[in-house]
Amino acid sequence: MAEEIIRIRDLHVTFTETSGHVYAVRGVDLTLNHGETLAIVGESGSGKSVTTKALLGLLPTNARVTAETLSYQGQELQQLRRRDYDQLRGRELALIFQDPLSALNPTMRIGKQLGEVLVVHEHLKKAALQARVAAALTSVGLGDAPELARKYPHELSGGQRQRVVIAMALIAHPQVLVADEPTTALDVTLQAQVLALIKAQKTQQDLSILFITHDLGVVANIADRVAIMYAGQIVECGTAEEIFYHPQHPYTWALLEAVPDDSRADETLFSLPGTPPDLHQEPVGDAFAPRNPYALGIDFREAPPRTQLTATHWVRSWLLDPQAPAYEPPAAIQARWHEYAKMKEAAHD
Amino acid sequence: MVKVIVRRLVELAVALFLITSATFFLLAAIPGDALSAQTDNLPEAARQRVYAQSGLNKPVLERYATTMTSMLHGNFGESIADPGMTMSKVVHEKLPVSLRLGLQQVLLGIPLGLFFGILAAIYKNTWIDHTVTVLSLLLMSVPSLVLGLLLQSYFGGKLGWFPILGWPEGSQLWFGGWALTILPTVAGALTHVATYARLLKNSMLDILGSDYVQTARAKGVPEYRVVTHHIVRNAAIPVITRLPMTVAFSITGSVFIESIFVIPGIGQYFVQALNNRDVPIVMGETVMLAALYIGSLFLTDLLYMAVDPRIKLYDRKEG
Numbered sequence: 001m002a003e004e005i006i007r008i009r010d011l012h013v014t015f016t017e018t019s020g021h022v023y024a025v026r027g028v029d030l031t032l033n034h035g036e037t038l039a040i041v042g043e044s045g046s047g048k049s050v051t052t053k054a055l056l057g058l059l060p061t062n063a064r065v066t067a068e069t070l071s072y073q074g075q076e077l078q079q080l081r082r083r084d085y086d087q088l089r090g091r092e093l094a095l096i097f098q099d100p101l102s103a104l105n106p107t108m109r110i111g112k113q114l115g116e117v118l119v120v121h122e123h124l125k126k127a128a129l130q131a132r133v134a135a136a137l138t139s140v141g142l143g144d145a146p147e148l149a150r151k152y153p154h155e156l157s158g159g160q161r162q163r164v165v166i167a168m169a170l171i172a173h174p175q176v177l178v179a180d181e182p183t184t185a186l187d188v189t190l191q192a193q194v195l196a197l198i199k200a201q202k203t204q205q206d207l208s209i210l211f212i213t214h215d216l217g218v219v220a221n222i223a224d225r226v227a228i229m230y231a232g233q234i235v236e237c238g239t240a241e242e243i244f245y246h247p248q249h250p251y252t253w254a255l256l257e258a259v260p261d262d263s264r265a266d267e268t269l270f271s272l273p274g275t276p277p278d279l280h281q282e283p284v285g286d287a288f289a290p291r292n293p294y295a296l297g298i299d300f301r302e303a304p305p306r307t308q309l310t311a312t313h314w315v316r317s318w319l320l321d322p323q324a325p326a327y328e329p330p331a332a333i334q335a336r337w338h339e340y341a342k343m344k345e346a347a348h349d
Numbered sequence: 350m351v352k353v354i355v356r357r358l359v360e361l362a363v364a365l366f367l368i369t370s371a372t373f374f375l376l377a378a379i380p381g382d383a384l385s386a387q388t389d390n391l392p393e394a395a396r397q398r399v400y401a402q403s404g405l406n407k408p409v410l411e412r413y414a415t416t417m418t419s420m421l422h423g424n425f426g427e428s429i430a431d432p433g434m435t436m437s438k439v440v441h442e443k444l445p446v447s448l449r450l451g452l453q454q455v456l457l458g459i460p461l462g463l464f465f466g467i468l469a470a471i472y473k474n475t476w477i478d479h480t481v482t483v484l485s486l487l488l489m490s491v492p493s494l495v496l497g498l499l500l501q502s503y504f505g506g507k508l509g510w511f512p513i514l515g516w517p518e519g520s521q522l523w524f525g526g527w528a529l530t531i532l533p534t535v536a537g538a539l540t541h542v543a544t545y546a547r548l549l550k551n552s553m554l555d556i557l558g559s560d561y562v563q564t565a566r567a568k569g570v571p572e573y574r575v576v577t578h579h580i581v582r583n584a585a586i587p588v589i590t591r592l593p594m595t596v597a598f599s600i601t602g603s604v605f606i607e608s609i610f611v612i613p614g615i616g617q618y619f620v621q622a623l624n625n626r627d628v629p630i631v632m633g634e635t636v637m638l639a640a641l642y643i644g645s646l647f648l649t650d651l652l653y654m655a656v657d658p659r660i661k662l663y664d665r666k667e668g
């Protein structure tokens with residue numbers, strides 16, 4: 001069994017607003033093993049960013065965070081003092097934010113923003129600092145590093161900014177990289193380049209990656225394991241193979257059906273009808289039920305338990321209950337199951 | 350950079366020319382002139398003598414030409430209504446009064462405003478924030494004239510804590526005689542408190558919630574450094590770039606306050622000169638005020654370029 005580097009159990013995040021509470025994350029379980037890439041996939045508002053911010057202790061003061069476990073390499077992060085958290089962030093756990101333009105300070109030179117990580121963690125100065133900054137910029141494929149280091153964010157192109165943000169996250173050689181939709185703001189060619197870059201850095205630096213996206217097409221390209229998130233919960237989690245070829249949750253089916261056939265990244269995201277629930281109230285039963293053509297009566301009353309299918313694959317769905325009536329997944333999904341059965345057979349032979 | 354300055358100076362000259370010309374002809378168009386009050390009861394012959402002496406009997410265009418040429422030489426002439434008064438005397442006797450009043454208002458008002466702005470931003474959505482917001486809206490909507498009258502009648506009249514009228518003179522022109530200056534200073538400063546509290550609160554909130562502040566925290570930057578290196582510098586941009594205009598306004602804009610507290614500054618004297626159709630003084634003060642404003646606009650540009658790298662008012666090709 002691989003070494004667990006991040007362990008999250010029963011994470012809840014509730015925001016208090018003047019209008020009431022927002023139940024953004026409702027019992028998330030996640031494990032990130034050493035050296036793997038785990039993708040978290042879900043619609044906008046499903047709580048992906050909130051989960052990662054909870055992990056890094058970056059939530060605002062109106063957020064209440066509770067968890068049975070929230071740990072990094074066995075070290076419990078809840079109630080960690082601010083100073084100790086600062087020691088972890090940037091050096092052990094690095095984060096790439098969603099939007100590379102707004103994630104950079106508009107009035108600080110690129111070199112200074114990168115160097116700041118090393119100033120606070122390694123107390124580097126002048127020449128040594130400059131050398132490391134230049135090396136980091138070069139390693140993400142940005143030429144003429146000294147020139148670039150003197151520029152301001154608005155003087156760079158979108159692709160350059162995304163590379164800068166990645167270089168900044170990796171400059172102190174962290175153990176874990178949390179990438180929050182690092183490709184969403186980019187066009188298709190740039191997306192591919194950035195993914196290739198992250199993969200290359202992963203092997204070079206022995207990283208474990210938590211990769212957030214709402215694009216399953218991207219996931220196929222990079223993830224070892226996939227967690228599907230809906231309305232603040234993980235509804236299905238498994239290896240990439242299990243999620244793509246043996247999916248069990250109707251929400252996962254819907255996501256897979258929305259991916260274009262040639263699995264090319266595309267502008268259109270989910271064509272699933274309906275909208276996610278309003279999290280101002282805690283949903284009763286299965287939050288996905290109102291949009292789920294396979295919903296059972298019990299889905300509207302009681303939240304489904306977690307069903308473990310293999311050592312790596314689990315699902316939250318009443319369909320897997322022994323008492324559930326028989327059902328037929330959509331044809332495209334059945335085709336995938338078929339594929340999966342063949343692959344398993346081939347593996348046996 | 351040199352080109353920028355040259356261009357601004359050319360703009361300044363053109364603006365001054367237009368403003369002074371407009372002022373001159375507007376004054377000429379109003380019935381009556383600087384001498385009408387003194388001469389209306391004189392016999393015709395005597396009247397004409399007085400007019401001939403001052404040059405006011407000449408045709409408008411000729412007077413315009415004379416005035417503009419002598420102004421070009423830096424000579425604004427002597428006051429007609431207030432004999433013996435010249436622009437150089439205005440600069441030496443009246444300007445310091447307005448300068449001190451304006452600077453005192455700024456020095457009292459802006460730091461207080463910034464303080465309340467920071468408080469309101471940090472304690473957002475608490476009673477502190479709400480109080481600051483309501484008070485600043487109130488203060489911004491009440492004219493300083495009304496504030497001045499209220500302060501005057503309450504603290505000066507009813508409580509009798511401060512003198513009601515006047516301004517320190519002679520050796521106390523720049524320093525001292527504080528009691529006289531307190532009410533007019535506060536009356537003008539309150540507007541600055543309100544403006545700057547709002548300004549800083551809004552820009553702090555923008556920046557506190559911004560992604561790059563989160564990025565800094567995600568990098569492991571300690572909170573004090575996040576504040577000093579990321580928040581303050583960016584939140585200060587709108588404040589710093591607004592300073593020159595505030596100072597210019599404070600110096601020139603205290604007309605009402607100078608009037609109700611009978612403070613012998615340039616604002617009050619300008620109003621008096623206008624009432625008297627005192628062309629030399631009106632023209633001289635117009636040039637002085639316009640130069641102050643245009644100068645502060647220029648300073649604003651420079652400050653923008655200095656503090657915000659995104660702003661390139663004059664890029665290299667052009668400037």
Ligand SMILES: Nc1ncnc2c1ncn2[C@@H]1O[C@H](COP(=O)(O)OP(=O)(O)OP(=O)(O)O)[C@@H](O)[C@H]1O
Nearest residue numbers: 015022024043044045046047048049050051060279
């Ligand atoms: N500071 C906050 N205060 C109140 N509610 C918040 C706050 N931050 C996030 N939320 C709410 O939490 C929920 C989850 O948000 P989150 O940003 O995690 O979504 P996401 O899955 O990252 O979506 P996206 O794909 O759009 O980034 C949303 O309903 C959002 O409105």
Ligand SMILES: [Mg+2]
Nearest residue numbers: 048049098180
């Ligand atoms: Mg997000």
